[in-house]
Amino acid sequence: MNEQQPLRVLLVDDERIALKSFANLLESLGNAVPYRASSLEEARQILEEVLIDIAFIDLQLSQDIRNRDGLTLIQELRERYQTVPIVVSGHSQVHEVREAMKLGAEDYVLKTELEQRVSIILNALRRKLELKEELLDLRARGPADTTLGLVGTSVSIQNLRALIQRVATANSQELFPVLIHGPTGSGKELVAQAIHKLGPHPSDPFFDVNCGALAETLIEDQLFGHVRGAFTDAHTDKEGYFTLVRRGTLFLDEVAELSLSLQAKLLRVLETRRFRPVGPTAREQLFQGRIVAATHVDLKERVREKRFREDLFHRLNVLRILVPPLSDHREDIPALVQHFAARQHRPMQFTQRAIEQLSRRPWPGNVRELRNAITRLAILAESESIDVDTLELYLPLESEFSLGGALSDELGQMVRKLLALPVKDRLDAITKAIVLAAVEQARGNNTEAGKVLGRSRKFVERYLKKLAKGGKDSPSEEEDEEDS
Ligand SMILES: Nc1ncnc2c1ncn2[C@@H]1O[C@H](COP(=O)(O)OP(=O)(O)OP(=O)(O)O)[C@@H](O)[C@H]1O
Incomplete structure (x- = not known):
């Protein structure tokens, strides 16, 4: 020490x-x-x-x-x-x-x-x-095990590699779909890429579609493609990923966010291996690739809530891979820190106590949050040596940065989806939807709705009044004083 x-x-x-x-x-x-x-x-x-x-x-x-x-x-x-x-x-x-x-x-x-x-x-x-x-020093200095692009020697990561290996090289003519489950930022996409690289057709494409970030019509167009004249702007035929991927991998990230109508279409592709691009004159084609779907939510719960088709869930759930949260493989943190530090534009040397402290932190945003923390230090810390004081200065334990990782990831995804909505005055539309949802959740009780929103009853009342009058703006911060 x-x-x-x-x-x-x-x-x-x-x-x-x-x-x-x-x-x-x-x-x-x-x-x-x-x-x-x-x-x-x-x-x-x-x-x-x-x-x-x-x-x-x-x-x-x-x-x-x-x-x-x-x-x-x-x-x-x-x-x-x-x-x-x-x-x-x-x-x-x-x-x-x-x-x-x-x-x-x-x-x-x-x-x-x-x-x-x-x-x-x-x-x-x-x-x-x-x-x-x-x-820790010996572990960190030794060559980091980066087999399949996954850094780590913990039992969890070794088991994960073994499972990827078995799934990707399963001796079968059919490229079975794979479902990857794990918390946000834990490495699901990395796992999908590893399956692709180890699979039988690594030189065919790997496409990544974030089902939570794009509007339904865009996803459909991206996946299925269209023929000329399918809609106003369709001046030429466009091939979708189902065609372009050939025998490669189509990674459907945040699959739980897929709309019910697209879920039905995806199910048909999985069952029949056939699909038809958008447009009346489109001809049916063969899908030859592998679907790898990922989610951080409990899909069974979504099925119970009728937001995810049960038949699709069973189709996807044939081969399932669980990616552990970083808190389940803390012993890999020293190697991960060195791995991310080596990728920065400047030299960084972590003291042993700093590495130990990083290894103890909660990391709710998992490996991504750790990676972002190292990048932040690379930008902000003056000295090459990163010690505990530097951590406390730039990554304070209780900071929004360190604890908000998972939350801000989820919010980011939702916001991207909201911003893709074909709605005029998006900010007003989004505010209105949130306030009305809070009022509905509170069964019309404005005090409760205020609590849900972190605002006062008066804020909710004024907002609803303005809406009724046709005004769009939310009440200002000054108007949001506490109820007496
Ligand atoms: N074991 C690991 N070794 C090296 N890098 C990792 C590891 N796990 C995750 N990462 C890195 O962490 C970041 C987040 O990983 P990734 O995007 O695969 O997570 P995810 O689970 O798909 O996240 P999300 O749920 O937000 O889609 C990436 O930069 C990835 O390379």
Whole structure:
């Protein structure tokens, strides 16, 4: 571990004087930064803001001897953080200490021997972190396994590669469809490309259609093509992907967003291997390629909601591949960081603590969010060396950037779809649709509709009034004051 990086030590004790003298002790030992909490709530708050390495927890966090906050904290540390919990106890608390150890406390120290034991415990932790970092270093320096374009050596990624291999090379005349399921940004498209490259016809085309981003008519035209005269602007014949793909791969991303009418048409193609371009004079053709469909939503749920055809679901679901969220293969994060860093226009060297910190983060937007984070650092960080402070400056833990990944991805897709709608004054139309949907969801209760929108009842009322008068604008921010 980098000697410059002091340990972050959380001290939890309801007695402020004890806290202060413990903090002084730590400061006198050097190379450790104390964070003080006098209650469970304060401790939780600090843990949300700072990556704490070790916590010394007094089990008795209240005058009430039945209080179990210390034990709760130990349990939370074990479940949600990588902080090492150490119990601080009095002589008479044997029973509680035993319970704390069962919950996952790593060690305990008697209040009377704090001075002698604390530096031993901290040095042991430093050594442990050093070894862990050396291991991470070795992994990161070794050649990254990028077989099939997928970086990672975790069991999840190895299983994924094995499954891709089996699916792509299945000994069958027919190119069975494949359904890829996984959260946003997890690598579904990469998997589809790998299936294509390993499949029997890698030199035929790979086409990618985002079913969530285009209007229905555009998707239909892209897939089926048209003949001259099929519609006003159809001056010539145009071949669609079903033709152009030959024996290659047609990747239908966000397949759950396909309209019901296109779902019916796709089903027919899958069942008969035949399709007809748009236009009355079009002749039926043969589809020879493979459909690889991807989704991040639960298609069975969509079937239950009657938004996705059950017969199409079963057709697609013959060969299914699950792509894991990044949180299921954190051990690949060091290699992924090096992989994305190597692709930047400037050199970047991550300190071991920075890599370790990146490995602990939640990454709700998965590998894409990690990739974007590295790009962001490449643009913003001044120095070649990226340490924990640089991360905290440019990728703060609670930032919208780090936590909004999945959300902003989904929103982005919806917005692209909305913007493709053939509607005049799109912004007004979209606002109107959202407000009316909120009112409908709230069954006409404007206060509830306001809550759904994150606005006040008055905002909703004014908006509806303006709509009734034929006005299109939403009420201004100033008009959106809280209800009294
Ligand atoms: N295991 C991996 N190794 C290397 N790069 C990866 C890996 N997984 C994902 N990526 C990269 O992460 C980014 C997002 O991946 P991809 O577009 O395949 O995700 P997706 O699941 O299709 O996303 P969406 O649901 O938004 O369509 C891409 O740049 C991809 O190359």
